[in-house]
Amino acid sequence: MLEETCVPNPEYLIKSIAEQGYSLETSIADLIDNSISAGAKQIEVLVDTQSNPLTLFIADNGRGMSSAELKENMKFPSSSMDAPRDASDLGRFGLGMKTASFAQTRRFTVISRLQHSKTYHARTWDVEHLKSTGKWNIIINAEAEIRDLLSRYLELSEGFLNRFDGYIPSTIIVWNGLYKFEKNHDLQDKSEIFQKELSETTREYLQLIFHRFLARPETLRIRLNNEQLSPFDPFPESARNISSRQKLLMGDSLRLEGFVLPNRSLEESKGPSAWTMSHKSLMDMEGIYIYRADRLIVFGGWIGMTKSAPRLQLARLKVEIGNGIDHLFHLNVAKSSIIIPFGERFAFRRYVSELRQEAEKEYYNYETRAKPANTAVKAIFAKVPTSRGMALEIDDTFPLLEELMTSLNEKQQKKLRIILRMITTIVNKVKKVHEDASYTEWTEKDKFSEADLINTITLMLKSGITKKDLLNEMIPAMGINASSLPQSVMNLLNQSK
DSSP states (O other), rough: OOOOOOOOOHHHHHHTTTSOOOOHHHHHHHHHHHHHHOOOEEEEEETTTTSSSOOEEEEOSSSOOOOHHHHHHSSSSSOOOTSOOOOOOOSSSSSHHHHHHHHHSSSSEEEOTTOOOOEEEEEOOOOOOOEEEEEEEEEEEHHHHHHHHHHHHHHHHHHSSSSOTTTOOOOEEEEEEHHHHHTTTHHHHHHHHHIIIIIIIIIHHHHHHHHHHHHTTTOOOOEEEEEEEOOSSSSTTSSOOOEEEEEEETTTEEEEEEEOOOOTTTHHSSSOOSSSSSTHHHHOOOOOEEEEEEEEEEEEEEETTSSOOOGGTTTEEEEOOOSSGGGGTOOOTSSSSOOOOGGGGGHHHHHHHHHHHHHHHHHHHHOOOOOSSOOOOHHHEEEEEEETEEEEOOOOOSSSHHHHHSSSOHHHHHHHHHHHHHHHHHHHHHTTTOOGGGGOOOOOOOOOHHHHHHHHHHHHTTTOOHHHHHHIIHHHHHHHOOGGGOOOHHHHHHOOO
């Protein structure tokens, strides 16, 4: 058998594998994953926007690496995706640091030391160097280069506010030039554009993605230029959860738990709130949230399980997967895309359908709820709690209705009450709270007696409405379960055609 070496062009390959769907925020998050897996408790993300080109530093106080370990970690890939991993390991492919970095820069340096050592080592991947040599050679940085980069980092770190006390980093990653922001902009423009991207999109993304870690300051703190980030939990305590589902897959767990936000969030989320972040709407944040080892992998949208809609903006589904089964979900290198396994799609859709019903009900409660305003249509309804949510009933003490009632004789009042009862039933069917509402069973209430019911049905029969239509349409429209009708009414119906 004949063979020959087929070495890929390093420049072409690196530029290709860098296009893995990374944005600025997902690239930074991927590097933070590595820091967390290395035991870091404090992480700094600092940007020198006055340098040309722009330079970004990501530093952590994790375990750090020796020179030999650093060399191994700079390889493509640095580990096998099939190798057993610790339950808290946030990595998967052994490519994250390299692909995430090359998605933003064409030259990056990793400086590291073991925690008990004072000596830093550094290696640099440089696309221009690969292009000029045509070889897979990594640059070993000289001591003078390392000292210069450390000096620049320290000056930048001390120049921003809210620095960690006594902070000494173990590993620093330096992105030298951010080519996506360098193009077609002068220094001032690109600095302003990048600052906005960092302070808005990236900050909110990190606060959400790592919110479980940030909620435990003793576990992790992240500093982004002048700010130490605070967590944003997409499942606040006021959200109502529905029954969870859990199963084992290949010895690891898969757990689903749905939450419905209270309908008041539809008003309160129009600014910064507990329900949504400043630059996102409730609709942006509705959908499925997939966690792996406490890290949020994917959020927002329904991943093909249902369609996004305004009436679902109160629904959020929390999914917990163990990192032993993340390959079943086709997690991509950027940790920004996931596919529900074919064998689990039916269970997901069934659970999403249940969550959708609860969210729609809560949404319609908001749409039709009574408001203490000067609008007669809305104020005429009163809320009545039921086992399926808040039902609405027309309040006969509402001034206009009360005045109308007093102008009618007793027989006319009873006819009007029947009509109002029909309106109430239709409204609550739309709100999906009708089936278990208290008025679905026949009772003598609302000043509506059994004799009144007989008289009403008699009038309908005389008007030409058939027994079938009465049982199937008219009586249910009055909010009465036909099977619960008094015997006297059934006798009357049985006498009719």
